[in-house]
Amino acid sequence: MSNPPLIFIDGDQGTTGLLIHERLRDRKDLRILTLPAAERKDAQRRAEAINSADIALLCLPDAAAREAVALIENPRVRVIDASSAHRTSPGWVYGFPEMTPEQPQAIANAHRISNPGCYPTGAIALLRPLVQAGLVPADYPLSIHAVSGYSGGGRPQVEQYEGPEAASAAPFVLYGLGLQHKHPPEMQLHAGLTQRPIFLPAYGAFRQGIVLSIALQTRLLPAGSSLESLRAALQRHYAGARHVKVLDAEQSAATAQLDPTRHNGSNDMTLGVFGNPAEGHILLCAVFDNLGKGASGAAVQNLDLLLAAA
The missing domain is CATH 3.30.360.10 (Dihydrodipicolinate Reductase; domain 2)
Structure with missing residues (x-):
């Protein structure tokens, strides 16, 4: 039997990251990966972690979120970015499922999702x-x-x-x-x-x-x-x-x-x-x-769309 999807939370000690972790910690349908405090700013360890994940949840300042995306070499890695770095960027799907009737499917099919502000x-x-x-x-x-x-x-x-x-x-x-x-x-x-x-x-x-x-x-x-x-x-x-x-x-x-x-x-x-x-x-x-539908709740809703489509 295959392992559940691996979810890397980058920035799990911030307000949004902590709440996402809390929402996911009892889930049996996924595995959570976070880095210990000593490794959170280690570029090599972050690169290894993000490239080993099925889905990366970025709970970072804008510049750090862009740096995290630049570390991705594994084409299988899918990203949900909770920062504002990519909300108007071409190629990123906007993660507001109720925005249009087509949006849930667009999110489910996406490799790069920007969580709304x-x-x-x-x-x-x-x-x-x-x-x-x-x-x-x-x-x-x-x-x-x-x-x-x-x-x-x-x-x-x-x-x-x-x-x-x-x-x-x-x-x-x-x-x-x-x-x-x-x-x-x-x-x-x-x-x-x-x-x-x-x-x-x-x-x-x-x-x-x-x-x-x-x-x-x-x-x-x-x-x-x-x-x-x-x-x-x-x-x-x-x-x-x-x-x-x-x-x-x-x-x-x-x-x-x-x-x-x-x-x-x-x-x-x-x-x-x-x-x-x-x-x-x-x-x-x-x-x-603002911490639910405006942040962590929306991120988990988008994550569930990705998992359902896997």
Whole structure:
């Protein structure tokens, strides 16, 4: 009987790597390979490890992820990169299975998969179906706002909020004020936009979770675009999706606030369409775990697609 597939987690001590390891550690259908601390920066040992694997999960900074890919000589090795290094690169399949009906199969067949960013996951989930349906113009002047838990900043930010100086950590921080965040190109490409959206991120004094919102004005939308038609388009797109749910009209009316921690610890995401029809104002919202559907959960979902196709 052949051995289960060997999964190499490169960067298993980072926030995403630790959570992926935790999600996989009790699995009997695969074997996990990690390097001891003394060998993590040894190029030869990393090269041996990555070339011995069936699938490599890269949980690294962008530059280190590019270096890891350059070490691959074995054509059988398949890669899921959780960094932002390859999210807009030709030849890499975008690892958001719910993005299109064809995406799960594209991921299953791929040798190079780029895991989506946390913020782009919510923005693309909301926008791509609406742009493709012709309900939101591809050149709409979009402003995307999102608030994440502090874990989105990685270990330094976690230490700031959970370490000795936690009492002095800010309760809320708005950042990216120069509007040069790395995520807009990813959002633009995979949402099917022709113009770069404005993106303004923030984080609060909670560990994990995201609420992302996009405001629209019906006077700038095509005829037939309404709160109801946008909600219906999202419901059609995600009908039957295991991890993405769209609030119906009754659920939306009963929702007075959104808790960013609602899906913490899961790979689930909830989408909602709210607004004020009398004023022509529509609000698109996504709630999910930045460490789940926005990182480790999505990576394991993509891994399972690869394993099922093996």
